[in-house]
Amino acid sequence: MADFRAGTPEQSSFLAELLACGMLIDCGVPGVYGRGPDFELVRLGFERLVGDALDEEAPQRMSFPPLLARRELERIGYLRTFPHLAGTVFSFDGDESDALAQEERAASSEDWSEFQEMTDLVLTPAACYPVYPALARRGRLSAGGVTVDAGGAYVFRNEPSGDPARLQMFHQREVVRAGEPETVAAWRDRWRDRSVELLRGLGLDACMEVANDPFFGRSGRLLARSQRAQELKFEVTVQIAGPEPTAVASFNYHQEHFSSLYGLEIEGGGPVHTACLGFGLERIVLALLRAHGLDVSGWPTDVREGLALL
Numbered sequence: 001m002a003d004f005r006a007g008t009p010e011q012s013s014f015l016a017e018l019l020a021c022g023m024l025i026d027c028g029v030p031g032v033y034g035r036g037p038d039f040e041l042v043r044l045g046f047e048r049l050v051g052d053a054l055d056e057e058a059p060q061r062m063s064f065p066p067l068l069a070r071r072e073l074e075r076i077g078y079l080r081t082f083p084h085l086a087g088t089v090f091s092f093d094g095d096e097s098d099a100l101a102q103e104e105r106a107a108s109s110e111d112w113s114e115f116q117e118m119t120d121l122v123l124t125p126a127a128c129y130p131v132y133p134a135l136a137r138r139g140r141l142s143a144g145g146v147t148v149d150a151g152g153a154y155v156f157r158n159e160p161s162g163d164p165a166r167l168q169m170f171h172q173r174e175v176v177r178a179g180e181p182e183t184v185a186a187w188r189d190r191w192r193d194r195s196v197e198l199l200r201g202l203g204l205d206a207c208m209e210v211a212n213d214p215f216f217g218r219s220g221r222l223l224a225r226s227q228r229a230q231e232l233k234f235e236v237t238v239q240i241a242g243p244e245p246t247a248v249a250s251f252n253y254h255q256e257h258f259s260s261l262y263g264l265e266i267e268g269g270g271p272v273h274t275a276c277l278g279f280g281l282e283r284i285v286l287a288l289l290r291a292h293g294l295d296v297s298g299w300p301t302d303v304r305e306g307l308a309l310l
């Protein structure tokens, strides 16, 4: 089991407030919460806002379940870079006597894992992962490439924490851009500004910074350094329950990583680059609750209008 990271006193008291007012609903495991009606209204309101901002790009919509073929996780190299965050689906594979033995162990809360076999499924760790193989299967991209709106999909990270902003399962609103290198770079630059504007428009004190992924182990530290040096990842951060501001959106520029992995091609030939933009929807709701208070009906009118809550 992953180590539980206790929240700071500020994070613990914010979590307690969120549970007490019904914004979040306890599920018995840290980092996995149900959500009350106001929380969902705000989350869906922000989803709409992103959808409206994307409209002019006429994105192609793709929706996937929060499960990924295990083969794709293996192919992407996730087990090298983030083995600590992955969630794998296991299921019962035995006969009647095994089922009985498993039930007995489970009834007394003992370890019943020996009766479980790995399936062909893992939990999706990033909402853009199913998009690349799907794009490749469609064949060559048209000149100018494509924008894919992967919607607000559930993703999983194995990191139980007492910080309400660090959930094990949350929605990522992911947008993927694939195309010629200069097209994708220009898209990334334009959206860096727009995403900050979008969040500032809701009264959040959002900042953009160069970032790195939480790669695993010693080789991961090298990867993180090179990712920063090449400015391949940016994050939009907002103060939630600190001490440091929390990332609420991130941009990853993959260069040819996914296109060469999946053999993405484009009309006219030449290299294909990809980049993605992901909004962490629960974190954005939490940032709004932190900034404007737990009573959504008392939020500033322009914020309520922006989120279509009026």
Ligand code: ZN
Pocket (backbone or CB within 6 Å): 126, 127, 128, 129, 174, 252, 276, 277, 278
């Ligand atoms: Zn992504």
